[in-house]
Structures are given as C-alpha cells and as structure tokens.
Amino acid sequence: VSPPNLxxxxxxxxxFGMRPDHINQKSKKxxxxxxxxxxxxxxxxxxxxxxxxxxxxxxxxxxxVPLGRRTTSGIVIExxxxxxxxxxxxxxxxxxxxxxxxxxxxTDWVASYYGCTFGExxxxxxxxxxxxxKVKRSAGGFARLAVSGAAFTRAEEEVGRAxxxxxxxxxxxxxxxxxxxxxxxxEWGFSRTILNQVIKKTWISIEPVVERSHLGEIDRDVVTxxxxxxxxxxxxxxxxGSRTFSPFLLYGVTGSGKTEVxxxxxxxxxxxxxxxxxxxxxxxxxxQAIARxxxxxxxxxxxxxxxxxxxxxxxxxxxxxxxxxxxxLGPRSAVFSPIQNLRLIIVDEEQDDSYKQGEKPRYHARHxxxxxxxxxxxTVVLGSATPSAESYEHTHKKRxxxxxxxxxxxxxxxxxxxxxxxxxERVEGTSFSKTLLDRLKTCLGSGGQSILFLNKRGHxxxxxxxxxxxxxxxxxCDISLTFHRIGGTLRCHFCGFSQNALPACPECSASRxxxxxxxxxxxxxxxxxxxxxxxVLRMDADTTSGKEGHLRILEKFxxxxxxxxxxxxxxxxxxxxxxxxxxxxxxxEDELNFPDFRSAERTFQQLTQVSGRAxxxxxRGEVVVQTYMPDHYVFSYLKTNDYDKFxxxxxxxxxxxxxxxxxxxxxxxxxxKDKELLxxxxxxxxxxxxxxxxxxxxxxxxxxPPIIERLKGSYRLQVxxxxxxxAREKRGVVERFNEITLRMKTGRAVDLRWDxxxxxxx
DNA sequence: AGCACGCCGACT
DNA sequence: GTCGGCGTGCTC
Numbered sequence: 001v002s003p004p005n006l007x008x009x010x011x012x013x014x015x016f017g018m019r020p021d022h023i024n025q026k027s028k029k030x031x032x033x034x035x036x037x038x039x040x041x042x043x044x045x046x047x048x049x050x051x052x053x054x055x056x057x058x059x060x061x062x063x064x065v066p067l068g069r070r071t072t073s074g075i076v077i078e079x080x081x082x083x084x085x086x087x088x089x090x091x092x093x094x095x096x097x098x099x100x101x102x103x104x105x106x107t108d109w110v111a112s113y114y115g116c117t118f119g120e121x122x123x124x125x126x127x128x129x130x131x132x133x134k135v136k137r138s139a140g141g142f143a144r145l146a147v148s149g150a151a152f153t154r155a156e157e158e159v160g161r162a163x164x165x166x167x168x169x170x171x172x173x174x175x176x177x178x179x180x181x182x183x184x185x186x187e188w189g190f191s192r193t194i195l196n197q198v199i200k201k202t203w204i205s206i207e208p209v210v211e212r213s214h215l216g217e218i219d220r221d222v223v224t225x226x227x228x229x230x231x232x233x234x235x236x237x238x239x240x241g242s243r244t245f246s247p248f249l250l251y252g253v254t255g256s257g258k259t260e261v262x263x264x265x266x267x268x269x270x271x272x273x274x275x276x277x278x279x280x281x282x283x284x285x286x287x288q289a290i291a292r293x294x295x296x297x298x299x300x301x302x303x304x305x306x307x308x309x310x311x312x313x314x315x316x317x318x319x320x321x322x323x324x325x326x327x328x329l330g331p332r333s334a335v336f337s338p339i340q341n342l343r344l345i346i347v348d349e350e351q352d353d354s355y356k357q358g359e360k361p362r363y364h365a366r367h368x369x370x371x372x373x374x375x376x377x378x379t380v381v382l383g384s385a386t387p388s389a390e391s392y393e394h395t396h397k398k399r400x401x402x403x404x405x406x407x408x409x410x411x412x413x414x415x416x417x418x419x420x421x422x423x424x425e426r427v428e429g430t431s432f433s434k435t436l437l438d439r440l441k442t443c444l445g446s447g448g449q450s451i452l453f454l455n456k457r458g459h460x461x462x463x464x465x466x467x468x469x470x471x472x473x474x475x476x477c478d479i480s481l482t483f484h485r486i487g488g489t490l491r492c493h494f495c496g497f498s499q500n501a502l503p504a505c506p507e508c509s510a511s512r513x514x515x516x517x518x519x520x521x522x523x524x525x526x527x528x529x530x531x532x533x534x535x536v537l538r539m540d541a542d543t544t545s546g547k548e549g550h551l552r553i554l555e556k557f558x559x560x561x562x563x564x565x566x567x568x569x570x571x572x573x574x575x576x577x578x579x580x581x582x583x584x585x586x587x588x589e590d591e592l593n594f595p596d597f598r599s600a601e602r603t604f605q606q607l608t609q610v611s612g613r614a615x616x617x618x619x620r621g622e623v624v625v626q627t628y629m630p631d632h633y634v635f636s637y638l639k640t641n642d643y644d645k646f647x648x649x650x651x652x653x654x655x656x657x658x659x660x661x662x663x664x665x666x667x668x669x670x671x672x673k674d675k676e677l678l679x680x681x682x683x684x685x686x687x688x689x690x691x692x693x694x695x696x697x698x699x700x701x702x703x704x705p706p707i708i709e710r711l712k713g714s715y716r717l718q719v720x721x722x723x724x725x726x727a728r729e730k731r732g733v734v735e736r737f738n739e740i741t742l743r744m745k746t747g748r749a750v751d752l753r754w755d756x757x758x759x760x761x762x
Numbered sequence: 763a764g765c766a767c768g769c770c771g772a773c774t
Numbered sequence: 775g776t777c778g779g780c781g782t783g784c785t786c
Contacts, residue, residue: 032786034786035786037763037785037786038763039763039764039785040763041763041784041785043785043786044786045785045786046786047786048786065786066785066786067764067785067786068764068765068766068784068785069764069765069766069785070764070765070785072763072764083786085786086786087785087786088786089786120763747781747782747783748780748781748782749781763785764784764785765783765784765785766782766783766784767781767782767783767784768780768781768782769779769780769781769782770778770779770780770781771777771778771779772776772777772778772779773775773776773777773778774775774776774777
C-alpha cells in the first residue's frame with residue numbers, strides 16, 4: 001500500500017498548536033517527526049527520521065518507535081526541521097498502515113470528546129496488530145449447494161457423526177445455497193478439510209470465481225418493495241446524491257424489511273462509485289448479516305470483526321484502501337473503516353448498547369457515525385424498531401429525517417400481548433401466574449414451542465412489596481434504590497441519597513418486602529412440577545459456556561425436540577424459530593427497576609424484541625408479560641405496540657429530571673484499595689469540581705458508591721457530571737484530579753476511570 | 763500504559 | 775542473606 005498522498009503540511013487539521021511555517025519549505029527534507037503514542041500521556045514525542053525512511057514518513061502513517069526499553073507503534077502527526085527536545089531517538093521502521101486526513105480529524109475528535117490521547121484513540125481507528133505478514137487469501141470461487149429437497153434430507157441422514165459437515169450444509173441452505181468459498185472458510189470458520197469432505201461427497205460444488213459482482217443488474221432474487229420501502233429508498237438515494245450531511249432515522253416495526261431498504265440504498269451508492277459502511281450490533285448476529293449482504297455485494301464487500309487475526313485484518317484494510325471493497329460490514333469498530341469515497345453509513349439496531357465500547361476510548365459508534373457524517377458530508381441512516389431516546393428526540397427536533405415502515409412485509413401479524421398482574425395472579429410459592437400456566441398448557445397441547453424469558457440484570461438488588469408492587473425509589477432521581485449489605489442501607493447510586501432499609505411497605509404496610517433475584521434453575525424445577533416430563537431447554541451463563549455454546553443450544557431448540565426454551569437475555573437475539581407460538585416474560589420488573597434512568601426505555605425495547613419471537617406466517621403469536629406494576633406506562637403502551645406514545649411519555653420524564661437527551665453525562669469511577677484515602681480524594685475532587693465547573697445546568701453529583709462497591713479487592717466511588725461540558729472543561733476535570741492526588745501525595749493509589757455519555761452504570 | 767528502580771517485609 | 779511486594783517516576 002502506498003503511503004497517503006499527503007504533501008507535508010496539507011492536512012487541514014492543526015493538532016496541538018500551530019504548525020510552524022518552515023514545514024511548508026519543500027527544499028529541505030524534514031528531520032524530525034512528531035508522533036502520537038498509545039499511552040495515557042498527554043504529550044507528543046519527537047523522533048528523528050533516518051534518511052532511508054524519509055520517503056515513507058508522512059503525517060498519518062504508522063511508525064515503530066523506541067520508548068524506554070520497548071518498541072511501540074505511533075502515528076506521525078507532523079514533520080519538523082528542528083527540535084529543542086534532548087535525547088531524540090530515531091524511528092525504527094515505517095508501518096504498513098496509515099490514517100487518511102479525514103480519519104486523522106476523526107481520531108482527533110474522538111480523543112478530545114472522549115478524553116484520551118490521540119495515540120490511544122488511534123488504536124481503535126487502526127488496530128495495531130497488523131504487522132507485515134503473508135496474507136493467505138483462500139482459494140477463490142463460489143460454493144454451491146448441490147443437493148436440495150429430498151436429496152438434502154438424504155444427505156442430512158448420511159452425514160452421520162459429522163456435526164460440522166451438517167452445520168455447513170445448514171448454513172449453506174440458510175443463505176440461499178451459494179456463497180463465496182472465502183465466506184465459508186474465513187467468516188464462518190469452517191476448515192478447508194470440512195469443506196473438502198463435503199465436496200467429495202458431491203453435496204457442494206465449486207464454481208470459478210466471480211470476478212466482479214454484477215451490481216448494475218437486477219437482483220437475482222427479486223424482492224418487490226412496498227410503497228413505504230420505496231419511499232424510504234428514494235429519499236436515501238436523493239440524500240446521497242446531495243453530498244451534504246444527511247442524517248435519517250429509519251423507524252420500522254420488527255419484520256418491516258429495513259434490511260431491504262439498506263441493501264437498495266447501498267447498492268445505489270456503490271453502482272455510482274461510492275462506498276458504504278454497515279454497522280451491526282453484535283458479532284453473534286454477524287453471520288446472518290454477512291450471508292445476506294454477500295449475495296448482493298460478493299467480493300466488493302469486506303467484513304471486519306474483533307476475532308480476525310492481524311493478517312486478515314490487514315487484508316481487509318488494504319482492500320478498502322485500494323478501493324477494491326466498496327462496502328464494509330461489521331460491529332462498532334467498522335465505523336472507522338477506510339472505505340474510499342465514503343457516502344453512506346448505516347447503523348442497524350441503533351438503540352443497541354453494544355455500540356458503546358467498554359474500554360478506552362469509550363466511544364459510541366452511533367455518535368462516531370454521525371460525526372463522521374458531519375465531517376465527510378455523508379448520509380447516515382439509523383435504523384430501529386425501537387429507536388433510542390436520543391435519536392428519537394433528534395428526529396422530533398427535525399435534526400434527523402424520519403422514514404417510517406409501519407407494516408410487516410411477510411404478513412405475520414403483530415403478536416397479542418397480555419399484561420398480567422402478579423399481585424393478583426401469582427400462584428403461591430412459584431414465579432408463575434395462572435394465565436401463563438394456562439397458555440403454556442394450551443401451547444404444549446397443540447404441539448407448539450414456547451420461550452420463557454427470565455430477566456436478570458447484574459447484581460443490583462432492589463426492594464419490592466409483593467402485596468402492592470411498590471418499589472423503593474430515590475425521591476430525587478426516579479431511580480430504584482439499591483440495597484447495600486454494608487450498613488443495611490438503601491442507596492441511590494446516581495445522586496448518593498441514602499436511607500435505612502425498611503421493615504415494611506410504606507404504601508400498604510404489609511411486611512412482604514422482598515429482594516429480587518430468582519435463577520433459571522428454580523424456574524426449571526417449577527416447570528417440572530407443573531408439566532412433568534416436558535422437555536425444557538435451559539439457556540443461561542452456565543449452559544452456554546464453551547465455544548459456540550449459544551449456537552448449539554439455539555440449534556437444539558430449532559430442531560424441535562424441545563417444547564420450552566427457558567433463558568435469560570440471550571434468548572432474545574439470534575435465530576428465528578418458526579415453531580414458537582408463545583413467549584412468556586417471567587419478571588418484566590427486573591429491567592424496569594434496574595437503577596438506571598434508561599430502564600423504562602430498555603424494558604420496552606427488550607420486550608418488543610422478545611415479542612417478535614412469537615408467531616409465524618398466518619398465525620398470530622401470543623405474549624404474556626408478568627409484572628407487579630401493570631399500570632406502568634411501559635406496559636400500557638407495549639400492549640398496544642405504541643412506541644411513539646411511550647417515547648413521548650418517557651421524554652417528558654427525562655426532561656423533568658434533566659437526563660439525556662436533555663443533558664450530557666460524564667461518569668467517573670475512582671478506584672482504590674485504600675477505602676479511607678479513596679473517600680478523601682474523591683470528596684475533595686467532587687468539591688473542587690463543583691467550584692470550578694459547577695454552574696447553571698452543570699451539576700456535580702456524588703461521590704456515591706456504585707452498584708458494585710468493591711471489585712477485585714478495590715473500593716470504588718462514582719462522581720457524575722450532568723450538563724454540557726466543553727472539551728476544555730473535560731480536560732480540566734482530569735487536571736483537577738491529578739492536582740489533588742499530587743497534593744495529597746497519593747501517587748497511583750487512586751485510579752480514575754471515566755466515561756463520556758455512559759450507557760450503563762456500575 | 764509499561765517498565766525499571768528502589769525501598770520494605772518474609773522466607774529458605 | 776535474597777525474593778518479590780508495590781509505590782514512584784519517566785518515556786522523545
């Protein structure tokens with residue numbers, strides 16, 4: 001790959017101060033490079049450029065440099081002729097990747113917005129593990145399933161004790177019987193040996209490689225779009241033609257054919273010489289997405305994901321930089337892809353939390369997509385059946401254009417949702433209501449399958465009255481209070497409010513307060529009592545351990561030999577099961593009472609998603625939601641499937657309490673083994689922050705113990721800043737912290753971890 | 763972040 | 775006597 005075509009000094013951004021004039025003097029070769037390193041030191045380092053590397057060292061390129069005893073890889077920010085730093089060492093080598101000026105600018109923005117150094121941010125933009133390596137591209141060609149119908153069934157029987165071959169056959173069938181060989185070996189992870197065996201048995205045939213895809217031609221499998229889809233596609237096409245930043249919210253109910261809209265828009269962009277990024281939430285959903293996109297874009301498409309090896313990643317990077325790949329599909333990190341002539345970014349299931357990165361830099365891919373769209377004049381499509389409050393509000397304020405797909409395409413009716421009041425209906429000593437038991441019985445009787453969903457959210461334990469459904473809440477934050485064993489208190493982990501644990505319910509004075517937390521094993525036992533001999537498949541952290549544990553269980557259930565699938569969150573995602581008639585939600589509360597201001601939003605999103613699993617073509621599914629709070633607005637709007645009304649209600653609450661999207665949050669976690677010291681430092685820091693950045697609309701909350709007070713032998717305290725901070729103020733927040741630890745001579749005994757726009761609170 | 767240096771208590 | 779715990783300071 002040739003180095004970026006950047007004459008020195010052409011980069012539009014000015015990083016870390018002014019660019020000296022002499023850089024533009026082209027007569028002399030610059031002798032020093034200013035390099036950003038992946039360390040949390042807010043300073044750039046100067047290195048000498050050896051004459052033999054002078055050709056390759058340009059702003060944006062990756063370079064290997066000595067740092068103390070080790071070698072690290074950094075990004076060249078700019079070149080200079082002179083330097084007054086002492087002890088300058090030479091660059092060791094020039095790496096094989098670089099950042100384009102546009103991605104340099106984006107990296108700079110990520111660093112300043114999320115509060116890390118340029119070098120740290122750059123690690124997310126181009127992963128460092130590339131290295132020069134022989135990239136073995138698997139033999140090209142197209143694999144075609146040679147058996148179908150009865151022959152396929154015969155093959156299934158003949159395959160005998162060869163589960164991998166069977167899985168390959170099923171995978172092939174699922175994606176329409178024809179895929180590229182590289183999809184099988186690289187993306188699905190089947191070894192060439194497995195493939196060869198199946199070829200030998202003549203169940204799969206290999207055809208020569210398709211050189212370029214036939215994008216100009218009509219779809220092979222012609223799908224007719226409905227009017228709403230057509231309208232959406234047309235608007236997206238117009239927007240990409242305008243070459244201005246155009247954000248859209250594609251709001252389409254589950255099964256309304258959003259993907260088909262994405263495909264058409266992407267195809268249009270690519271046919272016209274543009275490039276496209278498609279983000280999908282989780283790696284577990286990637287294989288299906290790959291199969292679908294591969295049909296349309298074949299070898300003009302790249303896939304990136306975290307499990308790729310260095311060389312694979314480099315191969316994909318190179319194909320994008322060289323313009324060979326016009327579309328990239330992947331999880332959050334794909335938002336930084338160096339696709340040439342980028343015109344469109346699609347963020348599917350934009351409300352999904354997995355777009356938020358857990359490690360530094362804790363960026364949100366949706367946010368990055370929008371910023372990139374702004375910087376590079378792109379069309380950005382956020383798609384969801386249950387949009388995030390943030391996107392919903394932006395759309396409401398007309399900052400995003402709303403596109404709507406209100407109808408399901410395959411004629412599967414929306415399921416019937418019943419909200420069951422557990423205060424009245426609970427069968428003593430169990431977690432079941434009478435209604436759910438009756439429905440289960442009917443479903444079992446007719447040979448249908450059911451999914452039971454048991455919500456479990458972390459370790460937060462809230463307090464609820466089983467007589468009236470009352471839940472202990474913070475009077476300031478509208479968030480459930482969390483029971484802390486230390487001191488036996490109920491605390492709001494958001495603002496720090498604390499009160500003693502209660503002996504009885506303040507609403508109905510019954511002494512039937514309970515702490516939450518039932519496991520799947522317990523439910524399984526209950527099921528055995530109610531329905532002896534019924535095949536129950538349990539899916540939770542215990543049963544899904546090991547490689548592809550999820551997939552194995554889901555395949556088992558899909559095979560039809562089990563009547564009930566019982567599990568936690570993981571049952572809500574992945575495969576579609578056509579045999580499922582009934583979905584039961586055992587404790588809808590658990591999500592709703594999670595101490596997080598987004599809990600109502602999440603509950604609605606999650607329940608909408610599980611509900612989507614019930615029913616099939618021509619048959620309306622049934623959903624039973626058990627709750628002690630049937631009057632909560634989440635449930636009333638869920639019942640009628642009215643997301644707009646729900647969101648309007650939800651946004652009123654957010655506005656009243658100044659939560660996002662009406663404010664921004666920065667959460668900081670202070671961590672130390674020394675409890676006393678931690679308290680002193682955090683207290684002092686919060687006080688200083690209140691003095692320095694506290695003002696109207698900027699509040700400093702805490703310090704307060706997070707849900708997990710102690711982790712790995714360290715104590716933790718949280719400080720939350722609510723309001724809109726400038727980049728300068730954000731930097732100030734960390735500086736104040738450093739000043740305090742310095743003044744108190746604590747050294748590194750207190751660690752600071754912070755998160756801009758946190759999505760979850762621990 | 764890593765890594766080395768250096769100071770203290772614990773063990774063969 | 776040395777091993778290794780982690781507090782401290784530095785990296786072009």
